[in-house]
Amino acid sequence: MVSNSVLYNTGNILSLNELKLKAGKTSEEELVEALKIVLKDSQNTSGNDINAGGGDREELKITELHINSIGTLILAYGEAQNSGKELESLQKLWPVLEKYIQNGTLTSVGLSNVDTGVFIKLYQWAKIRPTIVQINLAMCCVVPPVLQEFTQQNQIQLLTHNDPYHILNKDSCVELFGDEAKLNWVAKYQVHIKCRGVLSSKGYFVNITK
Numbered sequence: 110m111v112s113n114s115v116l117y118n119t120g121n122i123l124s125l126n127e128l129k130l131k132a133g134k135t136s137e138e139e140l141v142e143a144l145k146i147v148l149k150d151s152q153n154t155s156g157n158d159i160n161a162g163g164g165d166r167e168e169l170k171i172t173e174l175h176i177n178s179i180g181t182l183i184l185a186y187g188e189a190q191n192s193g194k195e196l197e198s199l200q201k202l203w204p205v206l207e208k209y210i211q212n213g214t215l216t217s218v219g220l221s222n223v224d225t226g227v228f229i230k231l232y233q234w235a236k237i238r239p240t241i242v243q244i245n246l247a248m249c250c251v252v253p254p255v256l257q258e259f260t261q262q263n264q265i266q267l268l269t270h271n272d273p274y275h276i277l278n279k280d281s282c283v284e285l286f287g288d289e290a291k292l293n294w295v296a297k298y299q300v301h302i303k304c305r306g307v308l309s310s311k312g313y314f315v316n317i318t319k
Contacts, residue, residue: 114293117315119143123308136272136297140313141281148285176300178214182206183243185221185272196227200234207237219243219266222274225256232263241266245274272297277315291318 122128122143209215219241220228232238242260246269260267282292293316300310
């Protein structure tokens with residue numbers, strides 16, 4: 110059986126009335142509800158939000174957002190892995206992000222959900238260094254002193270977030286896409302109106318292999 114990569118785009122979820130009526134949802138609950146709406150609508154339309162074969166990791170889908178560049182991109186890894194393998198994986202991905210900074214598509218990049226030692230090693234290795242590091246408040250109520258000192262010394266923004274490590278867990282993935290579906294990645298985006306601080310668009314891209 111030939112595997113097929115499919116890119117799902119929730120579109121601007123701020124315009125989804127079904128979600129507006131369900132305030133207070135976590136990011137995971139919000140994503141699951143948005144995907145249910147997209148999948149339901151795709152059965153009754155031409156499926157503009159679903160692109161078979163889409164989601165090439167070498168392409169940033171900014172044309173879908175009607176923007177020319179991305180201000181900040183934060184790469185988040187899932188639950189803690191072997192630190193050696195995690196660093197190796199990041200070192201394979203990082204040159205791609207550096208390329209987008211060099212051509213002006215990206216302004217700055219950061220990391221989230223990574224071990225302090227991994228972040229420091231990647232920072233020292235990278236040609237274009239991360240300017241942001243995020244830690245998960247749900248898993249780390251105290252900022253590691255080593256990380257705090259390192260960010261202060263190198264003028265790195267130290268931020269927090271409360272998104273789950275697995276923003277689309279296995280059970281939800283099976284429920285939405287079937288037993289054979291494999292989640293490759295999820296991208297969460299927000300578009301702000303410059304100088305006004307107004308959130309104009311928010312949504313998700315989800316890449317699945319079936």
